[in-house]
Amino acid sequence: xxxxxxxxxxxxxxxxxxxDVLTLDxxxxxxxxxxLGAMGLLAYVNPARHLYAAVKxxxxxxxxxGIIHTRGDTxxxxxxxxxxxxxxxxxxxxxxxxxxxxxxxxxxFHVIAEVDETxxxxxxxxxxxxAVYAWQRVWDASAIEKTExxxxxxxxxxxxxxxxxxxxxxxxxxxxxxxPVDPAPKRPxxxxxxxxxxxxxxxxxxxxxxxxxLILPDESDVSGKIVSLIESLxxxxxxxxxxTVRSYQAWLEPVLEDxxxxxxxxxxxxxxxxxxxVKDAKPARVVPSSVRVQPTQMSRMDSDx
Numbered sequence: 011x012x013x014x015x016x017x018x019x020x021x022x023x024x025x026x027x028x029x030d031v032l033t034l035d036x037x038x039x040x041x042x043x044x045x046l047g048a049m050g051l052l053a054y055v056n057p058a059r060h061l062y063a064a065v066k067x068x069x070x071x072x073x074x075x076g077i078i079h080t081r082g083d084t085x086x087x088x089x090x091x092x093x094x095x096x097x098x099x100x101x102x103x104x105x106x107x108x109x110x111x112x113x114x115x116x117x118x119f120h121v122i123a124e125v126d127e128t129x130x131x132x133x134x135x136x137x138x139x140x141a142v143y144a145w146q147r148v149w150d151a152s153a154i155e156k157t158e159x160x161x162x163x164x165x166x167x168x169x170x171x172x173x174x175x176x177x178x179x180x181x182x183x184x185x186x187x188x189x190p191v192d193p194a195p196k197r198p199x200x201x202x203x204x205x206x207x208x209x210x211x212x213x214x215x216x217x218x219x220x221x222x223x224l225i226l227p228d229e230s231d232v233s234g235k236i237v238s239l240i241e242s243l244x245x246x247x248x249x250x251x252x253x254t255v256r257s258y259q260a261w262l263e264p265v266l267e268d269x270x271x272x273x274x275x276x277x278x279x280x281x282x283x284x285x286x287x288v289k290d291a292k293p294a295r296v297v298p299s300s301v302r303v304q305p306t307q308m309s310r311m312d313s314d315x
Contacts, residue, residue, distance in 0.1 A: 013108045016063035016074070023065070023072050030093035032131060034123040035078065036148050036277065037222075038089065040252050041215025045076060045090040060086070062112045066105045071096050077109040079116045084193055085281075086113035088123040097130040106138040114284045120191050121282040126275050140280040143191055145257040149271040151221075152250040154240055164235070165201040165242040168209070173198060175206045179224045185258055191281050192256075201242060208235055212243075218250040219243060225262065232265050 016024075028046050033039035060079035065072060073096070076089035088109060091097065110121045123135055124146065168176060173195065180194040200211040200221075207229060211222040221239065225232060240251055253271070255262050256279070267273070 013064055013066045013105060016065055016076075020065055020074075023074070027072075027074060027092040030095055031074075032091050032094040032097060032125075032129065034088040034090060034125060034131075036124050036146075037213050037220045037254065038078070038087075038215075040148070040250070041213050041218045041220050043215070043217045046074075046092070060116050061089075062109070063089075064105060064108055064112075066101060066108075068101055071099065073099060073102060073105050075105050075109050077112055077121070079113060079118055082196065084118060085120040085122050085191065086116060086118040088121060091131060097134060102131070102134045103138045106134065110138070110282055110284065119284055121284065122191070123280045123282075124277045125280060126277055128275075132278065135280050135282075138282065140282045142278045143188060143281045144279040145276055146279050147255050147263065147276045148220075148274040149253045149255060149263075149266045150250060150274065151236070151240060151253050151266065151269070151271040154237055154251075154269045154271060164204050164238050165210075166204065168195075168198040168200050168202050170198050172202050176200075176202060176209045176224075179207070179209050179226070182226065183224050183258065188258070201239060203235060210239055215249075218252060219246065220252045220254060222254045223259070223262065225259070227259075227261055232262070233269055236265065236269065 024046050028044070031044065031046055033045060039045070060081060061076070062078075063074065063076040065074055071093070074090075074092040077086055078089045079086035088106070091102070091105075096102075113121045121140075123140060125131055125135065177194040181189070184192050184194075195211065200209060202209045208223065208225045210224070213220040213222075223236070223239070225235065229235070236253075243251065253262075253266065255266070263273070
């Protein structure tokens with residue numbers, strides 16, 4: 011029962027499990043497609059990318075899993091597990107641990123997995139040290155139609171000078187306990203509203219566009235902002251548009267429902283905390299044995315007052 015990296019000799023196994031994969035990264039699955047498809051497999055041959063897949067063989071079934079990390083991020087993401095019909099296999103937690111260890115090699119502090127509440131892999135992740143830190147729901151907003159109240163000029167691309175405003179929004183909306191796992195953006199990406207009170211991170215892919223909005227709860231005309239945001243997307247080319255809504259912004263869901271967006275099943279966002287190995291550790295400075303330390307002495311001072 012060995013665990014080893016995925017290689018070309020595993021192509022027959024990949025072909026057999028191609029339609030039995032559980033994806034654990036919703037954004038990548040909806041924008042870039044099947045993780046074991048042709049485009050997904052080509053990503054593994056790029057040595058510059060932090061993308062790793064492993065295989066665990068046992069007597070009856072072979073288990074596959076993948077993990078991905080973006081350079082500079084403090085977290086990695088479980089990408090997929092297969093086969094989906096055998097997610098209660100007792101050997102699955104060992105494979106998940108192996109993938110998490112690879113994230114530690116990339117100097118990630120956390121590993122994140124997004125899983126449906128009713129999935130069989132939920133307990134395997136719990137046994138591997140994962141815990142739920144938020145809930146999320148992906149909304150298909152492709153059918154939202156333009157209204158007269160929205161204007162495409164309200165949203166503009168984020169530039170470096172907008173990062174402080176974006177980070178301020180993040181700190182106001184994301185609960186403090188979740189900020190180490192869900193850190194503020196460090197790179198200019200997405201769109202910011204002209205009033206500086208709304209932001210949306212954007213991920214483009216061949217199969218779709220994913221938006222992750224941050225909108226203050228006391229904003230007015232939120233529906234108009236969402237409509238104008240979707241209309242502001244450049245080079246959409248009729249691709250589906252999705253919005254991710256985390257539990258700390260659940261108040262956005264009725265707005266999306268009224269606009270005609272379709273909700274996908276709710277997911278648990280689970281996280282595993284990793285211990286980071288410090289290579290260049292330095293011992294604490296100690297007092298040499300030849301030096302005598304005189305303790306500080308204090309005496310009581312009498313006063314006539």
